[in-house]
Amino acid sequence: MPRREVFAVAQLGPIHxxxxxxxxxxxxxxMLREAKGRGAGWVTxxxxxxxxxxxxxxxxAPEDYDVFFEEGLPSPAMVPLFEEARQLGVxxxxxxxxxxxxxxxxxxxxxxxxxxxxxxILGQYRKIHLPGTKEPIGDPEFEHLEKRYFEVGDLxxxxxxxxxxRVGMCICNxxxxxxxxxxxxxxxxxxxxxxxxxxxxxxxxAEPAHLREFHHSLSLQSAAYQNASWVMAAAKCGAExxxxxxxxxxxxxxxxxxVTRATSEEDEVITYDCDLDLGAYLRRTxxxxxxxRRIEHYGLITQQTGIEVPK
Ligand code: CDV
Numbered sequence: 377m378p379r380r381e382v383f384a385v386a387q388l389g390p391i392h393x394x395x396x397x398x399x400x401x402x403x404x405x406x407m408l409r410e411a412k413g414r415g416a417g418w419v420t421x422x423x424x425x426x427x428x429x430x431x432x433x434x435x436x437a438p439e440d441y442d443v444f445f446e447e448g449l450p451s452p453a454m455v456p457l458f459e460e461a462r463q464l465g466v467x468x469x470x471x472x473x474x475x476x477x478x479x480x481x482x483x484x485x486x487x488x489x490x491x492x493x494x495x496x497i498l499g500q501y502r503k504i505h506l507p508g509t510k511e512p513i514g515d516p517e518f519e520h521l522e523k524r525y526f527e528v529g530d531l532x533x534x535x536x537x538x539x540x541x542r543v544g545m546c547i548c549n550x551x552x553x554x555x556x557x558x559x560x561x562x563x564x565x566x567x568x569x570x571x572x573x574x575x576x577x578x579x580x581x582a583e584p585a586h587l588r589e590f591h592h593s594l595s596l597q598s599a600a601y602q603n604a605s606w607v608m609a610a611a612k613c614g615a616e617x618x619x620x621x622x623x624x625x626x627x628x629x630x631x632x633x634x635v636t637r638a639t640s641e642e643d644e645v646i647t648y649d650c651d652l653d654l655g656a657y658l659r660r661t662x663x664x665x666x667x668x669r670r671i672e673h674y675g676l677i678t679q680q681t682g683i684e685v686p687k
Contacts, residue, residue: 379652381540383567383608384411384419387625389642390614391428397453400426404470405460407645412464414647417493417540419461422571422612423471423503423548424486426453429573429612430473431521432619434512438482441525445475445484449497462495467538469608471547471571473525474502486526488545488571490536498536501545502529505553508579520579533559541566541652544605548572551595551609554602555677561603562665566655568599569608576620589624593634601632604658606650614641630655 386407391400404421411419424430427444435441450458454470461468467490474487486503506528508520533556535544544560544567551557551570560568576588592609600607606629613623625638627648638644659665 379541380649381417381652382415382647382649383606383627384414384416384645384647385608385610385625385627385638386411386419386421387610387623387638387640387642387644387646388422388425388612389640389644390616390621391426391612392617393428395428397426401453401457403643404457407643408457408460408464408466408468410645411647412466414645415649416647417466418538418569418608419466419468419645420569420571420608420610421468421470422610423488423573424473425471425571425612427473428616429619429621431508431525432519432575434516434519434521435525442475445473447475449489449500458491458495461491461493465493467491467493467498467540469543469545469569469571469610474500484526485529486522486547487529488547488569490538490543490545490569492538498538498543499534499545500531501534501547502527502531503547503550504529504533505549505556507549518575518577518579520575533563535560535563535565543567543569546570548574551599552591554599557599557603557605561605565603565605566652567606567608567650568603571610571612573612574622576622588622592622592624593626596626596628597632597634600628600630602663604630604655604663606630606652606655611638630658 430444471488474485488501490498506522508522510523542564544565596607611625613621623641636646636648
């Protein structure tokens with residue numbers, strides 16, 4: 377009996393500073409219903425899906441930026457989404473800014489949560505590869521202050537058993553680092569879910585616009601192929617108060633092929649009927665990790681971060 381499941385990716389168009397969380401959640405619910413109508417059992421929503429991409433702005437006092445954060449799970453703003461998903465029997469991935477009392481102090485993370493089709497919280501992931509800076513660079517066009525507002529995630533790259541297969545989560549910049557996906561694949565992940573907010577202009581250096589989408593796609597396609605897993609990638613995109621972000625939400629098969637891709641920079645649902653045994657076949661053959669990996673030669677990957685040229 378082949379294992380098949382329809383997965384949906386719900387891309388979000390812009391969320392402006394003036395937009396309320398209630399209005400955003402209403403948009404998420406509309407897309408959830410559309411996904412269910414197309415037979416989807418799971419929906420992947422973007423990174424920081426409840427607000428504008430606030431790390432582009434400089435705030436000093438926590439009371440000025442706490443409005444972007446969620447406390448509790450579900451937070452009050454999330455309750456209607458959790459309730460609707462449970463009633464529809466649809467599982468989902470949702471990115472949000474998390475504020476939590478932990479280890480005797482207030483901590484803030486760029487987080488995603490995985491909720492099962494029965495409404496049960498399966499687990500969280502806290503973003504590890506935080507891009508940008510802690511201090512402003514002084515150019516409002518290119519500020520990206522994730523290191524200011526968030527701590528590096530402390531949960532590793534966990535994976536979660538679901539009725540549709542084992543799911544691993546990551547967030548945006550994590551997709552540029554192959555270690556992210558390999559660590560999840562080594563735990564048996566068959567489906568990677570991720571949300572992203574990727575500025576259309578590179579925050580590091582000027583480059584041709586087409587490279588932004590190319591590198592996004594390249595990262596996801598190689599992650600899918602090299603780990604024989606499905607990738608569900610959801611953008612928040614379009615111009616948020618004039619700050620443009622790429623779309624390109626997509627579902628990638630374990631062969632590395634993009635099987636469906638969003639065409640707009642607005643709210644848009646894409647779906648695909650995924651054959652989960654396709655990945656299992658590749659993991660028994662070309663990517664049979666147990667037979668072919670040579671860990672005795674991979675030590676440097678966990679022993680050093682930067683380049684150290686041998687003497
Ligand atoms: N939100 C992100 O993590 N954005 C990064 C940008 C800043 C490079 C990304 O990888 O798309």
